[in-house]
Amino acid sequence: SAVISQKPSRDICQRxxxxxxxxxxxxxxxxxxxxxxxxxxxxxxxATANQGSEATYESGFVIxxxxxxxxxxxxxxxxxxxxxxxDSSIYLCSARTANEQFFGxxxxxxxx
Amino acid sequence: GNxxxxxxxxxxxxxxxxxxxxxxxxxTGYPSLFWYVQYPxxxxxxxxxxxxxxxxxxxxxxxxxxxxxxxxxxxxxxxxQVSDSAVYFCALTSLTTDSWGKFQFGAGTQVVVxx
Numbered sequence: 001s002a003v004i005s006q007k008p009s010r011d012i013c014q015r016x017x018x019x020x021x022x023x024x025x026x027x028x029x030x031x032x033x034x035x036x037x038x039x040x041x042x043x044x045x046x047a048t049a050n051q052g053s054e055a056t057y058e059s060g061f062v063i064x065x066x067x068x069x070x071x072x073x074x075x076x077x078x079x080x081x082x083x084x085x086x087d088s089s090i091y092l093c094s095a096r097t098a099n100e101q102f103f104g105x106x107x108x109x110x111x112x
Numbered sequence: 113g114n115x116x117x118x119x120x121x122x123x124x125x126x127x128x129x130x131x132x133x134x135x136x137x138x139x140t141g142y143p144s145l146f147w148y149v150q151y152p153x154x155x156x157x158x159x160x161x162x163x164x165x166x167x168x169x170x171x172x173x174x175x176x177x178x179x180x181x182x183x184x185x186x187x188x189x190x191x192x193q194v195s196d197s198a199v200y201f202c203a204l205t206s207l208t209t210d211s212w213g214k215f216q217f218g219a220g221t222q223v224v225v226x227x
Contacts, residue, residue: 042201042220043156043217092155092156096213101205103148103155105155106155
């Protein structure tokens with residue numbers, strides 16, 4: 001199994017600023033992902049974090065807004081850039097091993 | 113593309129009542145199906161899963177059967193407890209190279225169990 005931790009667990013940010021969320025997995029995983037859960041809604045995949053190369057973004061998400069890094073097999077960051085109140089969401093990191101998918105506890109972001 | 117549709121909530125039940133949450137899906141190929149649960153203030157937890165048709169996933173008294181003919185994966189529990197109050201998400205993922213690890217989630221169903 002894999003245990004995922006995220007930092008920060010929550011934050012309140014001002015419009016126009018950027019926040020970087022860290023995701024740490026306690027073991028090497030094959031794939032890592034970032035999801036967004038807007039208030040009262042389901043989870044939507046933002047992108048796949050590729051180790052050593054650029055992330056692969058889903059439709060509706062772009063690198064300039066959500067730059068992602070994955071320098072190794074256990075760590076990834078998601079930056080939410082130039083934030084607006086519409087970015088207020090829970091951001092979840094997810095990781096896949098050979099047989100199972102795991103989700104982090106989430107980062108609750110509020111943008112004022 | 114893949115999609116998951118689940119019944120809207122909130123679903124309010126008395127303790128010991130029977131719970132059913134309907135989930136249907138649209139997918140190409142042979143997806144794996146999951147139920148995740150999110151307790152208040154907590155992260156997403158895997159509740160149960162099924163990876164092929166007619167498989168039954170079960171955990172903590174919850175069950176769901178993968179029905180390919182009706183493209184459904186309904187969640188059931190015979191006697192709910194107050195501690196089952198949470199949001200339940202139906203989800204799928206395909207095991208193709210492009211989709212491996214990418215989950216499609218339903219909208220979530222909030223369940224409220226009263227004493």
